[in-house]
Amino acid sequence: MVRRSRTARPERRAVLRATGRSLQDQSLTDKGLAPPERKTDRILLIACGALAREILAVKERNGWDHMDLTCLPAILHVHPERITDAVEDAVTRHRKVYDQIFVVYADCGTGGHLQAACERLGVEMVKGPHCYSFFEGNDAFDARKEDETTAFYLTDFLARQFDAFIWKPMGLDRHPELLEMYFGNYTKVVYQAQIDDPTLTERAREIAERMGLEFERRFTGYGDLETTMSAWAKRPPT
Amino acid sequence: MSEEEDIILSELDDEELVQQMFDDLYDGLKEEIEEGVNILLERKWMPYDILTKALVGGMTIVGADFRDGILFVPEVLLAANAMKGGMHILKPLLAETGAPRVGKMVIGTVKGDIHDIGKNLVSMMMEGAGFEVVDLGINNPVENYLEALENEEPDILGMSALLTTTMPYMKVVIDTMVEQGIRDDYIVLVGGAPLNEEFGKAIGADAYCRDAAVAVETAKDFVGRKHNQLSA
Numbered sequence: 060m061v062r063r064s065r066t067a068r069p070e071r072r073a074v075l076r077a078t079g080r081s082l083q084d085q086s087l088t089d090k091g092l093a094p095p096e097r098k099t100d101r102i103l104l105i106a107c108g109a110l111a112r113e114i115l116a117v118k119e120r121n122g123w124d125h126m127d128l129t130c131l132p133a134i135l136h137v138h139p140e141r142i143t144d145a146v147e148d149a150v151t152r153h154r155k156v157y158d159q160i161f162v163v164y165a166d167c168g169t170g171g172h173l174q175a176a177c178e179r180l181g182v183e184m185v186k187g188p189h190c191y192s193f194f195e196g197n198d199a200f201d202a203r204k205e206d207e208t209t210a211f212y213l214t215d216f217l218a219r220q221f222d223a224f225i226w227k228p229m230g231l232d233r234h235p236e237l238l239e240m241y242f243g244n245y246t247k248v249v250y251q252a253q254i255d256d257p258t259l260t261e262r263a264r265e266i267a268e269r270m271g272l273e274f275e276r277r278f279t280g281y282g283d284l285e286t287t288m289s290a291w292a293k294r295p296p297t
Numbered sequence: 298m299s300e301e302e303d304i305i306l307s308e309l310d311d312e313e314l315v316q317q318m319f320d321d322l323y324d325g326l327k328e329e330i331e332e333g334v335n336i337l338l339e340r341k342w343m344p345y346d347i348l349t350k351a352l353v354g355g356m357t358i359v360g361a362d363f364r365d366g367i368l369f370v371p372e373v374l375l376a377a378n379a380m381k382g383g384m385h386i387l388k389p390l391l392a393e394t395g396a397p398r399v400g401k402m403v404i405g406t407v408k409g410d411i412h413d414i415g416k417n418l419v420s421m422m423m424e425g426a427g428f429e430v431v432d433l434g435i436n437n438p439v440e441n442y443l444e445a446l447e448n449e450e451p452d453i454l455g456m457s458a459l460l461t462t463t464m465p466y467m468k469v470v471i472d473t474m475v476e477q478g479i480r481d482d483y484i485v486l487v488g489g490a491p492l493n494e495e496f497g498k499a500i501g502a503d504a505y506c507r508d509a510a511v512a513v514e515t516a517k518d519f520v521g522r523k524h525n526q527l528s529a
Binding site for chain 2: 139140166167168170171172188189197204205208209229230231233234236237240241244245
């Protein structure tokens, strides 16, 4: 049996308190998360399912009770060309009943299309190329990027969902011989930890081993996600 | 006991063997493809015919089914790996037997980017279509491209990127070519998952190619036009 770390428990409890229900990673990957019923005078965050736990933890620890969350399936990242339409559809659907909507995606491989759609819709999104960047802090990530060209990044979500999100969709469970074709040019796994959880660290280390890459753990916390949400939380209703 | 009978490739006639090689490519069976290529060579097939009729023919089906959402990346990679096995046997023979050359391409993944699956597929399919390909590999600064253009004198420059953060570097390369007055000497094709046609136009490329098959068709089209212009 796997023992859960003590340090991770408060974060888990925060997520449970904020949602009133338990979050299942598999469900966040495939289905996302529906918003609650309350809508008046509230802010809605439309986010990637891969960020649900982190957003709820940040919301809870700052007491931003006027923020609601709905998530699109995290697995959309396997087809980034579908993200923009999915976000646009969600904004259009929810804006009739929410005072303010913010999009908790970075560019995420949409090639600027998501940014353009958000500008057209008049909603803000998180700055940066992807979550690896804003968790570390976009400026810090940018400063490091030339030295980390061959790094493969894992977040807490990816460490938990690696098999469902990467290993199986890439066919590596059935065809391990493809590993070299996919990851032959990488040299290390950088595990960006949002919370201190030795179980997740071990899992990330095991993933690096499976990929035949060096392992580095880097504690990032919530980085620019928290500062961005903080600015949004204080924004007066339009 | 299985009701399926083992297929002995050497016992198939040419037409059946080529059809079987299409199936084997589709299933990513590298050893079978290598065996099929060797059998056709023993039967005195020209290497170029084996390449175009058996291997490229099979990969065209794989490409079409990938585009239609029937096959996915892992299956395409397995098929490509099988084709690579066949190409490895044929490549030295193609040069010896004077196979037709459609044109020449220099290709590479841009600076800061180490992803080469798409680029490798394009290289292989371009070679299959009769292009000579000089592959610069990954993480190429502008100097690498310029040096290769000068030394290799290709018809086409191909650039690939998988990341939103690295794709703008293609513009750095094209802008440098413009500054040096050599931009119009080459056909510039770009590709990679986050790119689109609009981006290709905005950075001054001749075309964006969404997959390897489109890259081959686009390259043939542009090279054909270039040759027509020269002969007019």
